[in-house]
Amino acid sequence: MNPKICIVGSANIDQISYVDTIPSDGETVFGDSYQMGFGGKGANQAVMAGLLGADVYMIACLGTDVYNKMTVDNLNNNNVNTDFIQTVNGSSGVAPIWVDKTGQNRIIVIPGANNLIDADTAIDSLSNIGPLDVVVGQFEIPLEVNEKVFEYARNNGVQTVLNPAPAGDVSEKLLNNTSWFIPNEVEFEEMLGEPFNENALLKHSKETKPEIIVTLGEKGCAEVSDGKVYIHQAKKVTAIDTTGAGDAFVGSFAYGLASKMSKQDSIQLALEKATNSVTKKGTQSSYKD
Ligand code: RIB
Numbered sequence: 001m002n003p004k005i006c007i008v009g010s011a012n013i014d015q016i017s018y019v020d021t022i023p024s025d026g027e028t029v030f031g032d033s034y035q036m037g038f039g040g041k042g043a044n045q046a047v048m049a050g051l052l053g054a055d056v057y058m059i060a061c062l063g064t065d066v067y068n069k070m071t072v073d074n075l076n077n078n079n080v081n082t083d084f085i086q087t088v089n090g091s092s093g094v095a096p097i098w099v100d101k102t103g104q105n106r107i108i109v110i111p112g113a114n115n116l117i118d119a120d121t122a123i124d125s126l127s128n129i130g131p132l133d134v135v136v137g138q139f140e141i142p143l144e145v146n147e148k149v150f151e152y153a154r155n156n157g158v159q160t161v162l163n164p165a166p167a168g169d170v171s172e173k174l175l176n177n178t179s180w181f182i183p184n185e186v187e188f189e190e191m192l193g194e195p196f197n198e199n200a201l202l203k204h205s206k207e208t209k210p211e212i213i214v215t216l217g218e219k220g221c222a223e224v225s226d227g228k229v230y231i232h233q234a235k236k237v238t239a240i241d242t243t244g245a246g247d248a249f250v251g252s253f254a255y256g257l258a259s260k261m262s263k264q265d266s267i268q269l270a271l272e273k274a275t276n277s278v279t280k281k282g283t284q285s286s287y288k289d
Pocket of ligand 1: 109247
């Protein structure tokens with residue numbers, strides 16, 4: 001049987017401009033190219049897990065605009081079940097993104113329908129989906145939805161993965177129902193109150209209920225096993241576009257967990273998929289081999 005994963009989270013349309021150097025205040029610059037594609041941290045993670053072969057269910061909320069059908073078709077084309085997508089009047093989420101010549105990005109998310117996802121409908125959906133191996137959440141939808149979904153998941157014996165991106169308030173309730181907490185360095189500092197370093201990771205790993213894995217971009221990731229911090233290096237590549245690399249990591253890691261792979265093997269798979277994704281332009285389009 002395939003591993004079964006439910007991702008609860010955002011779906012956006014990414015509007016990516018590629019430019020040598022990001023403009024300064026008041027400056028106008030010419031870009032090199034532009035592409036529109038499918039994004040949103042939730043949808044990205046779902047597509048990554050779907051491409052790896054999991055049975056993936058997406059619980060998200062779209063608007064009544066042209067992006068609705070495009071997004072649903074795209075998810076279906078990438079092996080993601082869309083039976084539980086909600087729709088509300090108004091606009092779907094969009095994300096204008098700038099990527100510079102080093103592959104670094106700056107992202108603005110206009111949440112639109114993502115902010116209107118209904119928590120009780122999400123719980124009904126989970127109960128209709130039935131037994132799951134892993135539930136994944138991020139922070140591009142309201143906190144209350146993640147809280148209720150993770151509480152339901154843990155009460156039903158399902159492992160939960162929280163990717164607190166973009167950084168925001170996290171509640172005790174949510175953390176207590178989280179099995180795996182996966183911030184990047186910036187989110188680690190903003191949420192846990194001190195810069196990432198090995199001692200800080202060790203300290204928070206002792207104090208916090210979930211296991212913590214910190215993604216470190218081109219440096220790989222850090223985690224604690226048997227009371228010791230391990231840094232797992234990523235393969236060296238030339239980055240073209242880092243957009244969605246963190247989501248590739250989370251979606252692949254969730255696939256590994258759901259497939260009963262070890263933590264170490266899940267991390268290696270996640271690093272490999274995230275690293276591959278930065279060598280190509282686009283968000284979900286960079287996940288395909
Ligand atoms: O993590 C990358 C994603 O952040 C983009 O796809 C964008 O839509 C925002 O959600």
